[in-house]
Amino acid sequence: MNFSWFYKLGSPKWFYSITTPWIKPIGILSLALIIIAFVWGLAYAPADYLQGNSYRIIFIHVPSAFLAESIYCMLAFCAFLFFIWRVKLTDVFLESLAPIGASFCLLALVTGAIWGKPTWGTWWVWDARLTSMLILLFLYLGIIAFRQAATSRKNADRGCAILAVIGAINIPIIKFSVDWWNTLHQGATLKITGASTIATEMLYPLLLSIVAFYLFFIFVLLLRVRNNLLLRESKTKWVNSLFIPN
Amino acid sequence: MTVLHRQRLYIVLFFILGICIAITLAIVALKDNVNHYFTPTQIANNQIPLNKKIRGGGIVVPGSIQRSTDSLNTNFIISDGVNSVKVAYEGILPDLFTENSASVVVGYVNTQGVFIAKEVLAKHDSYYMPKEVKQAMDKAKESISKQINR
Amino acid sequence: MFFDSLESMLNMGNHGKYVWSSYGVTMAILLWNFISPIIVKHKIQQKSAIISNKTIKPN
Numbered sequence A: 001m002n003f004s005w006f007y008k009l010g011s012p013k014w015f016y017s018i019t020t021p022w023i024k025p026i027g028i029l030s031l032a033l034i035i036i037a038f039v040w041g042l043a044y045a046p047a048d049y050l051q052g053n054s055y056r057i058i059f060i061h062v063p064s065a066f067l068a069e070s071i072y073c074m075l076a077f078c079a080f081l082f083f084i085w086r087v088k089l090t091d092v093f094l095e096s097l098a099p100i101g102a103s104f105c106l107l108a109l110v111t112g113a114i115w116g117k118p119t120w121g122t123w124w125v126w127d128a129r130l131t132s133m134l135i136l137l138f139l140y141l142g143i144i145a146f147r148q149a150a151t152s153r154k155n156a157d158r159g160c161a162i163l164a165v166i167g168a169i170n171i172p173i174i175k176f177s178v179d180w181w182n183t184l185h186q187g188a189t190l191k192i193t194g195a196s197t198i199a200t201e202m203l204y205p206l207l208l209s210i211v212a213f214y215l216f217f218i219f220v221l222l223l224r225v226r227n228n229l230l231l232r233e234s235k236t237k238w239v240n241s242l243f244i245p246n
Numbered sequence B: 001m002t003v004l005h006r007q008r009l010y011i012v013l014f015f016i017l018g019i020c021i022a023i024t025l026a027i028v029a030l031k032d033n034v035n036h037y038f039t040p041t042q043i044a045n046n047q048i049p050l051n052k053k054i055r056g057g058g059i060v061v062p063g064s065i066q067r068s069t070d071s072l073n074t075n076f077i078i079s080d081g082v083n084s085v086k087v088a089y090e091g092i093l094p095d096l097f098t099e100n101s102a103s104v105v106v107g108y109v110n111t112q113g114v115f116i117a118k119e120v121l122a123k124h125d126s127y128y129m130p131k132e133v134k135q136a137m138d139k140a141k142e143s144i145s146k147q148i149n150r
Numbered sequence C: 001m002f003f004d005s006l007e008s009m010l011n012m013g014n015h016g017k018y019v020w021s022s023y024g025v026t027m028a029i030l031l032w033n034f035i036s037p038i039i040v041k042h043k044i045q046q047k048s049a050i051i052s053n054k055t056i057k058p059n
Helices: A004-009 A012-044 A053-085 A090-119 A128-149 A153-167 A170-180 A200-232 A237-243 B003-033 B040-044 B131-149 C006-014 C016-056
Strands: B054-060 B073-079 B084-090 B102-109 B115-122
Touching: A012 A053, A012 A200, A012 C016, A053 A090, A053 A128, A053 A153, A053 A170, A053 A200, A053 B003, A053 C006, A053 C016, A090 A128, A090 A153, A090 A200, A090 C016, A128 A153, A128 A170, A153 B003, A200 C016, A237 C016, B040 B054, B040 B084, B054 B084, B084 B102, C006 C016
Parallel strands: B084 B115
Antiparallel strands: B054 B073, B054 B102, B073 B084, B102 B115
């Protein structure tokens, strides 16, 4: 099987030029959607019969938790492709995804803790869900720290790739922890198959917020990837030609 | 796939397999420590470590909450549908603590089989709905059970 | 609007400090995610402006 067309497609120069017109529109759209989703969730959605107004943290906690896990899956996937086949661009994605994923993982943990105090009565418990999310944060930080400590870019890419793939076992543990064990954290509200256990007046702003967060993630990911491409390819003609004043 | 690629694939799969085995062993070794709390059935069957701080979890049985008028003492019963455990607690209860909802209690079981709780947490389910929807649902349930009882 | 007044929206039925601090932390993290690469981009542009000035105007 001839994959040379695929390898050409993955060139840094091609990726940089094809993403250039998309940055601003995606950024503006994601900002608009975030504002709409937040206003909707804070001011227009009804209060919960049990939790009152504290449940409004759901509009930031759920999207950030979803993102923290999805980003790690992408990280592990890129790492897998990079480590085995050295697929182009996977190394720069590997570098760019980690800090974004770490920040959303931290956000999920902090908003979860703040939400836990008025509802459960505690900021933190060492149940399987919370503990595995904390481990996820440590994995992210470990990957970032390894990159800083590595002696060369080659070693950094390879080491981070191995760490990322090995840590991927944590993802199904996070997802199924509330089903496999007794946890304080409740089971899933949003379901892909079957009805979600949330009223529509609350579901719609939540879905909008999830979309807004993912769009924002794509926006900041593109910003980072493009920067890292410029830095990695700084000796090449196409990068230097970008900066020659007319 | 070239030989080099296949070699790298084997290395990765080997490490993944190794980590999976290690984690499975770790989880098996921790066993009940991975569960955040024991169920009333486990407590009733004495499947709990003695003289150690443990957590129990169950549904607060309706009508079992007894609050003392002159102190912060509260007695209640938690159940998992099969067995129940009496709980004695002194302190402030979380807002969401109410009958028919789940609760996690932290403490130890005394010689009379009563759970002396040092901390009470409220657990909530994955359902979110506004007050009006809940009231409509409760009314519907009430009328259905009335019809069944006729 | 679910709330009758600005005051009730800030108070959120006694849960105001929890909700608003969560949204505050969120805005901070979203802002960091946006600003951090922008700063790096500016640094890159500054560095390459220096380099291209050096090559185009020798001496």
